[in-house]
Amino acid sequence: MKKYVFLDLSRLNAPYLDEMKAAACRVIDSGRYIGGKEVEDFENELAAYVGTRYAVGVSNGLDALRLIFRAYKILGRLHEGDYVALPANTYIASALAVTDNGLNIVAIRNDENYNLDSKRLSECKDVDIKAVMPVHLYGRTCWDSILQQTKDNAIIVEDNAQGIGATTADGRKTGSLGHAAAISFYPTKNLGALGDAGAVTTDDEEIAAIVRALANYGSDRRYHNIYQGFNCRLDPIQAAMLRVKLRHIDEENARRQAVADVYCSHIENKGIILPANDGRSVWHQFVVGCVDRDGFRRYLAENGVETDVNYPLPFFNQPCYSATDIAVSDVDNKVTAELCDSIVSLPIAHTTLQEAHEISEIINRYKAS
Ligand SMILES: Cc1ncc(COP(=O)(O)O)c(C=O)c1O
Numbered sequence: 001m002k003k004y005v006f007l008d009l010s011r012l013n014a015p016y017l018d019e020m021k022a023a024a025c026r027v028i029d030s031g032r033y034i035g036g037k038e039v040e041d042f043e044n045e046l047a048a049y050v051g052t053r054y055a056v057g058v059s060n061g062l063d064a065l066r067l068i069f070r071a072y073k074i075l076g077r078l079h080e081g082d083y084v085a086l087p088a089n090t091y092i093a094s095a096l097a098v099t100d101n102g103l104n105i106v107a108i109r110n111d112e113n114y115n116l117d118s119k120r121l122s123e124c125k126d127v128d129i130k131a132v133m134p135v136h137l138y139g140r141t142c143w144d145s146i147l148q149q150t151k152d153n154a155i156i157v158e159d160n161a162q163g164i165g166a167t168t169a170d171g172r173k174t175g176s177l178g179h180a181a182a183i184s185f186y187p188t189k190n191l192g193a194l195g196d197a198g199a200v201t202t203d204d205e206e207i208a209a210i211v212r213a214l215a216n217y218g219s220d221r222r223y224h225n226i227y228q229g230f231n232c233r234l235d236p237i238q239a240a241m242l243r244v245k246l247r248h249i250d251e252e253n254a255r256r257q258a259v260a261d262v263y264c265s266h267i268e269n270k271g272i273i274l275p276a277n278d279g280r281s282v283w284h285q286f287v288v289g290c291v292d293r294d295g296f297r298r299y300l301a302e303n304g305v306e307t308d309v310n311y312p313l314p315f316f317n318q319p320c321y322s323a324t325d326i327a328v329s330d331v332d333n334k335v336t337a338e339l340c341d342s343i344v345s346l347p348i349a350h351t352t353l354q355e356a357h358e359i360s361e362i363i364n365r366y367k368a369s
Contacts, residue, residue: 004347004359006306009187011350013194016244020194023240033236042239043199045246046183050164050175052201054208057234058215061161061184064198065097067232068157068180069131071210073101074227077155078130085124086133086159087116087142088336092315094135094159095326097182103131105326107316109336113276114138114287114343118146131155136163136174138310138345139190139256139284140275143168143177155179160201162284164191165253169280175201185242188349190256190284191249197238256283259348259356266360271368272296285310286348292368293342300344303362308345 218229
């Protein structure tokens, strides 16, 4: 039986192998293994791509988020106990960055695009929300006129871990929409490193400078520490890999869009809910809804199609959080929990158009019991 692999990272990187090997040799030969030109060049190229004045390379996406919130606290624009709104449907890292900084979570229910429902955000009057974290989940842009207006009254920190290259209707890129944004280059991401890596993008000079210092033991110059910082730097070897792949990110995202187009136009099974296809998502995941998730996944596995679930348990139901950790004012937890029970991610990362047609046909033959 033919296998439709969900994700094989070596297959994902194969087209860039020669360029990546040459870049790795360049770093090894340079003798510079922390900081330096490789990281600076990547930061400049990333800022130019996203459309922000600054990009600061850091160790991973969670640290990028954590450092942004820490920087706002240092600047006195956020204080211990302040309320931060984020979508109930997200990866746990979004929530961890907030609670790690002594801030309170307001979980907002998702809309039909699986993203934060900005209307529900604007109706949420129980607490004074000081910051909002739109998450471009699955690579779907989370931005609209309500969030644009919210930007005047609240700090907007984008969780752009999954969204690099996604755009708004007027062509702006995620990562440049709020006041600051975090990107993850975890190896499975559309722009994935060969290990952990991340970045902060922003137009705010102060935030960029504080994040940069915090990521380097809190120092603004050698052996001079102005903050109690961390070691959260981006390695030059990862920067070199990312420079190669950044040059190809638009092709990579276009390839994913072509696969999504096949799925969206060929899956006709009434029992499967397809995501909206507005041409602005970068399809980090292709997520469909279904009634009997286990049965659907079993059927697909029996037909050689590997799937995943992103994510099976909402963060607020994880053992690390108790009800008191989350100032749930708006969200009906049950709705998000039910959503988490009904979603399935189909292969997309290196799926060919032919494979997407075949998977669509397999899905069209599925009969929910
Ligand atoms: C939505 C979201 N936020 C944050 C992160 C954290 O990124 P990292 O794994 O690089 O720490 C991830 C990564 O998986 C993510 O998917």
